[in-house]
Amino acid sequence: MDLDPSLLDAVKKGKAIPIFGAGILHGAHFPTGKSPLLGEDLKILLSDHFLSGDHKNTSLAFVAELAVSQSDLFTLQRFVADQFSDIKPATFHCDLTRFNWRALFTTNYDLLIEESYKASGNPLQRCQPILSNFDPLDEIRRTDDRVPLYKLHGCVTRIRDVSLPLILNIEQYNDYLTNRDRLFTELFELAHENTLIFVGHSLQDADIREIIKRVDRTIGQGRPQYYLIKPGVKISEVNLWAQKRIRALNGTLEDFVTALLDQVPEPHRALSFSTTPDTHPIQSKFCTHNTLSEDILSFLTNDVQFIEQTLLTGTGTPQEFYRGHGQGWYPISENLDAPRTICRKLLADAIVIAEANRTDSADLFVIKGEAGSGKSVLLRRLAWDAGIHKSRICFYVSGLSSIDPERLEELHANIQERLFIFVDNAAQCICTINRLIKFARIRSLPITIITAERYTEWNDRCSTLDELVTAQYKLPYLGPDEIDALVTRLEKYDCLGEALLPLTHKERVQRFQDAFGRQLLVALHEVTMGRPFEDIIYDEYRSIRSDRARSLYRTVCILNRHRVPVRAGLIHRVFDIDWNDFQSQFLKPLEKVVIASGHGERDLHYAARHPEIADIVFQRAYDSVQDRYHEYVRVLSLLNISYQSDRTSFRSMIRAKTILDLFPDSTDVQRIYDTVLECVGRDPYVLQQIANFERLRDNGNLRKAIDFLNEASNTAPKDGSILHSLATTWRDRAKTEADPGIRDQYRAEARATLERLLRMDGHSAYTDSGIIDLAIDDVRDAIADSGTADRTLDHLVRNAEKAISESRRRFPSEGHLPALEATFAELLADTPRAVRALETACGQDPSDPFLAIRLSTIYRRQGRQPEAKSVLERALDSRRSDHRLNFFYADLLRGTDEASPKLLSYYFRRSFTPGDSSYEAQFWYSRFAIESDDATERKAAGMTFSALRRAKVPQAVKSKIRDYHGGENPIRHRGRLTEKRGAYGFVNVRDFDITAFIHEEAFDDGLWELVSLGEDLKFNIGFAYTGLVCTKVELA
DSSP: OOOOHHHHHHHHTTOEEEEEOGGGGTTOBOTTOOOOOOTTHHHHHHHHHHSTTTTTTSOHHHHHHHHHHHSOHHHHHHHHHHHHTTOBOOHHHHHGGGSOOSOEEESOOSSHHHHHHHHSSSOSSEEEEEOSTTSOOHHHHTOTTEEEEEETTOOGGGTTOTTSOOOOSGGGHHHHOTTTHHHHHHHHHHHTTSEEEEESOOTTOHHHHHHHHHHHHHHOTTOOOEEEEETTOOHHHHHHHHTTTEEEEEOOHHHHHHHHHHHSOGGGTSOOSSOOOSOOGGGGGOSSOOOOOHHHHHIIIIIEEEOSTTOOOOOOOHHHHHTTOOOTTHHHHTTOSOOOHHHHHHIIIIISSOGGGOSSSEEEEEEEEOTTSSHHHHHHHHHHIIIIISOOEEEEEOTTOOOOHHHHHHHHHHHOSOEEEEESOGGGSHHHHHHHHHHHHHHTOOEEEEEEEEHHHHHHHOGGGGGGOSEEEEOOOOOHHHHHHHHHHHHHTTOOOTTTTTSOHHHHHHHHHHTTTSOHHHHHHHHHHOSOHHHHHHHHHHTOOOHHHHHHHHHHHHHHTTTOOEEHHHHHHHHTOOHHHHIIIIITTTTTTEEEESSSGGGOEEEESOHHHHHHHHHHSOSSHHHHHHHHHHHHHHOOTTSHHHHHHHHHHTOHHHHHHHOOOHHHHHHHHHHHHHHHOSOHHHHHHHHHHHHHSTTOOHHHHHHHHHHHHHHSTTOHHHHHHHHHHHHHHHHTOOOHHHHHHHHHHHHHHHHHHHHHHOOOHHHHHHHHHHHHHHHHHHHHOTTOOHHHHHHHHHHHHHHHHHHHHHOTTOTHHHHHHHHHHHHHHTOHHHHHHHHHHHHHOTTOHHHHHHHHHHHHHTTOHHHHHHHHHHHHHHOTTOHHHHHHHHHHHHTSSSOOHHHHHHHHHTTOOTTSSOHHHHHHHHHHHTTOSOHHHHHHHHHHHHHHHTSSSOHHHHHOOOEETTTTSOOEEEEEEEEEETTEEEEEETTSSSEEEEEGGGSSTTHHHHOOTTOEEEEEEEEETTEEEEEEEEEO
16 A cells, blocks of 8 residues: 555654544454454344344444333443453554554444553553543643544443443434533544544445534635545545545555555654653652652653753743743743842742741642732742752642642652642642642641732632641732842843833832832833833734734633633634644744743643733724624634633633623623533533523523523532522522512522532531521511511521521631621611610520620620620620630620730630630630730640641731730830741740740841841730731840
């Protein structure tokens, strides 16, 4: 068989994709000696086994349907699987593994291809079957080591999976595409740039005809030449397929493979593109003689970057860096970034700190800042300095990689040092960070994760990480020294811009200082160019001459504004252009505004210089809302959510709040969701967002929202966010209902949904908020109804107070409670009838803690302190050991001048049990007990502070100063610096038997560097969960 040069070239370049049919079973064999099923064999076997030999002249699909009716689907599929079990490949099947394929597709159910790769002595790739939408593609795409085998019609390994039945004939496509339609999407995407080779198919096969029809319909003109390998092909058949740009070659799979072996020399069969190496620089850090496993090598090559001297830093220019191009490690290695004070603090606090001074085996440090403040550059600088200058074992996480904690555990076993992991964009890696920290703390694996995120993203999406945080840092605006260093670099590299060029160094520094309050990215553009940032970016967009290039830039910005890089394959599909034309017609005109990254064509991604720039382009580049709408829909319809980058963009783009902000016309939004449903089906997340849209828009249909959420919950019963949305929608629907009976019914539905969520996931701040909201709604309705009996109102108030009290105990640090408590307190305090009802109830049962606490709180809000105190004292007479009553009584006394530290510590001590989660009570006890004359009491206070330092609450909660010694007029203390560790240290305070924490930020600028061990200091003492903290420090 002679193969033409274009086919040989595709195979050599790894851009060929075989699509196998039943005919490739020729030559395979079974240990029992039976022959493989070919042609009509399977239909005849089904007829004989299930239908007594009837209906052999009908189609396979009809015979299969009758067979199911005579038995069941699983029995039929088990029978089919048995016919292919133990199949063994021939030598030529195994020879397929000696070539590097872009991908493999098959309409067969058997394991012949998998067995061929197993039987091959040294395959160039590892075969990974892909059977459904939920099998991962990202890891396969990054390396040539693995080749995906897409099984379009199912597999004998999944015959018990009702969601993935075997497709026995083409007529079943429409019924059974659910859960595997993305396999076809991947085929059509790959078909745009790669050569398809149909092997083992007949011209009459409906399979191949349907696939070719879909490919042509999806791709159109401009695709590569395709090939059909078929024995006995006639000239008429050759001519027929030639009209479809498919060249038919006469031969079998064996002939084809033999021809490849003859015509493709061995050196041209393996690509050097992205194969996993056999060794790695990290082995120089090993304290064992172990070799790296294949999984570890893949992890080090594809998922993370190991920071060491031989790290490839790439190329770039200072000019592009100061315009916002990240440029990877190049600007870091060339010291283009201006030194930031916070970098030195983080090195001291997170990197070089001694193991004995760490509070846990796994640390999590968070850098928060605004968009464009320099977080990503700072994170790379930290990783570089820690890995290169401090010789720590540092890994920078690449893109959206998901890190397997067991890989880190294996590395640590060989290195025996703490591992430092740097993760940008924490909101996109919540699950990864959560899993790593919890795994490491359970297994005592010493790791430190340093991550960065915008304030808004952290607050909106990262609440589950709060309690894991060791410390958090705010990235401030540039300080005077930092500005001076930046201007010096701009001068050195001739990057001043027209606005700064005529000025002196001092005047240039002053211009940046005048821009104080603007983020670094914005300041660099505005100060150097002398114009508003948004205008600079928009003019830059308008200066692109090519209309098609401008269109591509807009498309990149639509997706990259969500901080997700854009796959090359997606861009090629959107613009229907081949690789070479794409390089010349698109990338060249956009080289100043679009960044390409990745490992060659397969893993190439595009991004704007910065997500903030992408958002400006997206907001201003469209002439009308309709133009924006049409482009938005077009991009959404082409996303392949089997890839993580596309999936992340997709989920961000269809969020109800996002779409409502972009498109004020609800008709446009509805049409967007209709398009999404056509593209991905009734995905639970999609249904949830449609429901949220109905709930959030003006005059939304809450009944429809509930229907969508019920459907989503039935499909994804373990998704707690869907149940939370459902409970919220039922509550909102109750608010709109005038009939009290129906309103109660809707609230009962909300409660039932929350109870279902509690049974599944336990209590969370979100579920507790829902419970409290419903309880307050009940109280509000009872107050509004003049016919409500006081006894009923008392009961409802007690329920609400109980819900608030229990939530405070479970989640002492959460921010949901203050607002809810304030709402509840205002509701009662502003309603004389409610106050009278509470007074009556407390008079009848003064020992009820919930009623007493609520009435006391109302009295305190009204300035009636004696009455507030009396209510709590009456309750304490009967319930002396009630933690809640003791806490509220102590808190009331704390606001008066009559309570001594001894009395306050007494009542606060009665407000908790050691080891429980009443952290606020424990703090106030320790704060006052530390002033005791009793050494035992002071020691107990110190131990309680130590326990609070380990409490599972956000670091910001732990480090917050809640009181000062001396109150509003703090007492100045003296002490001696006994320890100094980088940016912080400890002081022996003369008036306390405990050391106090001291941080360089407590000094005036630069003074910390001058302070020596043993130095006498003057300061105020603040109290935090972490203990005593020195503030406003000066030399004694």
